[in-house]
Amino acid sequence: xxxxxxxxxxxxxxxxxxxxxxxxxxxxxxxxxxxxxxxxxxxxxxxxxxxxxxxxxxxxxxxxxxxxxxxxxxxxxxxxxxxxxxxxxxxxxxxxxxxxxxxxxxxxxxxxxxxxxxxxxxxxxxxxxxxxxxxxxxxxxxxxxxxxxxxxxxxxxxxxxxxxxxxxxxxxxxxxxxxxxxxxxxxxxxxxxxxxxxxxxxxxxxxxxxxxxxxxxxxxx
Amino acid sequence: xxxxxxxxxxxxxxxxxxxxxxxxxxxxxxxxxxxxxxxxxxxxxxxxxxxxxxxxxxxxxxxxxxxxxxxxxxxxxxxxxxxxxxxxxxxxxxxxxxxxxxxxxxxxxxxxxxxxxxxxxxxxxxxxxxxxxxxxxxxxxxxxxxxxxxxxxxxxxxxxxxxxxxxxxxxxxxxxxxxxxxxxxxxxxxxxxxxxxxxxxxxxxxxxxxxxxxxxxxxxxxxxxxxxxxxxxxxxxxxxxxxxxxxxxxxxxxxxxxxxxxxxxxxxxxxxxxxxxxxxxxxxxxxxxxxxxxxxxxxxxxxxxxxxxxxxxxxxxxxxxxxxxxxxxxxxxxxxxxxxxxxxxxxxxxxxxxxxxxxxxxxxxxxxxxxxxxx
Numbered sequence: 103x104x105x106x107x108x109x110x111x112x113x114x115x116x117x118x119x120x121x122x123x124x125x126x127x128x129x130x131x132x133x134x135x136x137x138x139x140x141x142x143x144x145x146x147x148x149x150x151x152x153x154x155x156x157x158x159x160x161x162x163x164x165x166x167x168x169x170x171x172x173x174x175x176x177x178x179x180x181x182x183x184x185x186x187x188x189x190x191x192x193x194x195x196x197x198x199x200x201x202x203x204x205x206x207x208x209x210x211x212x213x214x215x216x217x218x219x220x221x222x223x224x225x226x227x228x229x230x231x232x233x234x235x236x237x238x239x240x241x242x243x244x245x246x247x248x249x250x251x252x253x254x255x256x257x258x259x260x261x262x263x264x265x266x267x268x269x270x271x272x273x274x275x276x277x278x279x280x281x282x283x284x285x286x287x288x289x290x291x292x293x294x295x296x297x298x299x300x301x302x303x304x305x306x307x308x309x310x311x312x313x314x315x316x317x318x319x320x321x322x323x
Numbered sequence: 324x325x326x327x328x329x330x331x332x333x334x335x336x337x338x339x340x341x342x343x344x345x346x347x348x349x350x351x352x353x354x355x356x357x358x359x360x361x362x363x364x365x366x367x368x369x370x371x372x373x374x375x376x377x378x379x380x381x382x383x384x385x386x387x388x389x390x391x392x393x394x395x396x397x398x399x400x401x402x403x404x405x406x407x408x409x410x411x412x413x414x415x416x417x418x419x420x421x422x423x424x425x426x427x428x429x430x431x432x433x434x435x436x437x438x439x440x441x442x443x444x445x446x447x448x449x450x451x452x453x454x455x456x457x458x459x460x461x462x463x464x465x466x467x468x469x470x471x472x473x474x475x476x477x478x479x480x481x482x483x484x485x486x487x488x489x490x491x492x493x494x495x496x497x498x499x500x501x502x503x504x505x506x507x508x509x510x511x512x513x514x515x516x517x518x519x520x521x522x523x524x525x526x527x528x529x530x531x532x533x534x535x536x537x538x539x540x541x542x543x544x545x546x547x548x549x550x551x552x553x554x555x556x557x558x559x560x561x562x563x564x565x566x567x568x569x570x571x572x573x574x575x576x577x578x579x580x581x582x583x584x585x586x587x588x589x590x591x592x593x594x595x596x597x598x599x600x601x602x603x604x605x606x607x608x609x610x611x612x613x614x615x616x617x618x619x620x621x622x623x624x625x626x627x628x629x630x631x632x633x634x635x636x637x638x639x640x641x642x643x644x645x646x647x648x649x650x651x652x653x654x655x656x657x658x659x660x661x662x663x664x665x666x667x668x669x670x671x672x673x674x675x676x677x678x679x680x681x682x683x684x685x686x687x688x689x690x691x692x693x694x695x696x697x698x
Contacts, residue, residue, distance in 0.1 A: 218446070220442060220444055220446040221446055221448060223408065223442075223446065224440070224442060224446035225459075225463070226408060226435070227406055227408060227435055227438070227440040227517075228435060228436070228440075228459065228460040228463055228507075228511075229431075229432035229433065229434075229435035229436040229460070229463060229464065229511075230432075230463045231432065234463050238459065238462065238463065239448060242448065242450040242451070243448060243449060243450050245450065316450070318449050318450050318451075318491040318492075318493060319449045319493055320493065
């Protein structure tokens with residue numbers, strides 16, 4: 103492999119990591135409260151708001167049912183509004199975040215709904231406010247499932263980031279398409295695939311190890 | 324009835340005094356239910372289900388009051404109405420002078436901090452250690468850290484978990500988890516402790532240990548304990564008073580000793596029979612006639628209470644009438660700290676025997692009852 107290709111590979115890896123990390127963090131920042139709300143605003147729940155819950159649920163479903171490559175193009179005006187431009191690695195973070203947020207919201211919602219109702223009952227009986235129940239009971243108890251969900255999100259984002267080449271986002275996927283495929287350089291394609299496999303493996307192992315550490319439901323020696 | 328009649332009730336047993344509290348200022352709250360009804364409606368078009376139907380009940384401050392009923396009788400709803408987890412459809416519940424149903428949210432939370440609750444499935448946070456689980460209600464109440472520490476340490480010692488401080492619930496046995504639950508419920512020094520089938524998931528030995536702990540806590544702090552259960556053994560073991568609930572209504576209520584001695588309702592009799600050995604042997608029950616015609620023997624239940632539990636009634640009866648008294652089953656128990664005996668005997672179905680029995684019963688303050696006749 104020529105030094106030039108190696109340099110491109112390093113740069114693309116860095117771009118992918120940058121996009122996935124920032125979009126993952128931003129998506130968590132938005133998706134976590136959204137997921138908590140979705141899980142606690144149904145009928146008879148802590149922050150009962152059935153109509154808002156239903157509308158948000160529809161929006162989340164709509165965002166999740168749009169194929170990512172369509173989403174990237176469809177929200178270009180919004181991307182321009184947020185990032186100042188619709189082209190480039192930083193701009194690509196906007197559609198990635200928009201895709202990650204509802205994904206994370208549903209994962210957080212599912213994790214919180216898995217928490218034993220008896221714990222909510224017990225904390226209500228202790229005189230806890232709804233916010234206290236979320237902060238002291240629901241989130242800590244759902245943490246292992248949330249961590250695993252965020253790991254899943256990160257892996258999905260690595261996959262999505264391959265498509266932002268369409269708007270000049272760069273990254274590993276873009277490198278693979280432009281050099282490996284369009285310029286008939288199979289060694290570049292192979293290198294890209296190997297780096298992606300390593301990245302995904304790394305993310306998955308780290309996520310699982312954190313989830314194990316925060317999971318107190320398992321008997322650890 | 325001709326040959327034998329039901330004998331007059333023995334002297335009424337006075338209501339037991341609440342145990343002396345360690346700190347007279349912390350005596351438990353009185354709880355009053357006035358005509359409380361509760362209906363549930365799962366969906367708008369479903370017919371409403373009545374969980375409670377005009378319940379009147381007074382729980383004396385500092386008492387251990389048991390509410391017993393089969394599943395679905397409404398006991399759980401009754402308990403949850405005390406701390407406002409459920410709201411009555413009509414009627415009122417007054418705890419320490421405050422009507423629970425009328426409290427605004429902030430006042431209701433204050434009230435809940437003065438009412439501890441323990442659960443059948445413990446409801447401990449799996450993400451918190453023993454120490455942090457017990458600390459939770461104090462954190463919620465905004466207690467300073469140093470104070471939390473000393474209070475939790477004190478509670479850990481009280482429930483006997485000194486060596487489990489840093490353990491997580493998954494590492495504890497059922498009994499240990501319930502001890503954590505009890506310590507957590509007591510953290511804010513409540514005046515009432517609600518127990519929702521707290522021993523139903525535990526084995527008999529652990530159940531006894533947990534009940535003994537609750538009794539000790541009641542004696543130590545004067546906290547009013549309201550517990551619901553489907554096991555008469557639990558009532559027998561620690562309660563001062565018992566209320567029997569069936570289809571949303573209280574069908575019988577009073578001091579445990581009295582209810583055990585003279586259960587009135589059929590359901591109560593069955594509950595009492597389940598623990599006092601007053602159930603008839605099956606082969607006898609099958610042969611039992613209600614009519615005395617042509618009967619050779621009468622089957623009689625004799626309930627011994629208080630100091631009479633040890634009186635030699637049978638030998639006296641046998642000697643004075645020169646008859647054979649055949650003991651079919653018998654058991655002497657201690658209920659509410661007093662001896663309580665239950666004896667099932669057969670005697671010849673003769674008029675003079677019944678008169679003599681009646682005389683004995685009156686003289687010794689016993690309660691006798693004819694269960695039926697056998698040929």
